[in-house]
Amino acid sequence: MNESDAKEKIRTAIRxxxxxxxxxxxxxKETQIPLEIVLTxxxxxxxxxRAYNTNTSGQSVFTTAEKYIADSTWRHRLLDLLANKVGV
Structure with a gap:
């Protein structure tokens, strides 16, 4: 699998x-792409x-701008910005 295909599988999983x-x-786990490649x-x-803060288990979390805008209310985005969670 090339980099472009792997990136698209990750984007699809997030979407x-x-x-x-x-x-x-x-x-x-979901995409069956090795963790090292996913991280890279x-x-x-x-x-x-990438969120500035980690989840409750201390793990870094990621999304796409499209998913974040589509699935977060404007209030949630404002609170995230004020809490310094994201840079959008």
């Missing part, structure tokens, strides 16, 4: 998820956003 934010581990793509690709 189809009921959750706005996803951990690299959950994305790796999430960290280096401009297609993904």
């Amino acid at each position: 189809q998820s009921k959750y706005v934010w996803r951990t690299p581990i959950s994305l790796s 793509l999430l960290e280096t690709s401009g297609a993904f956003m």
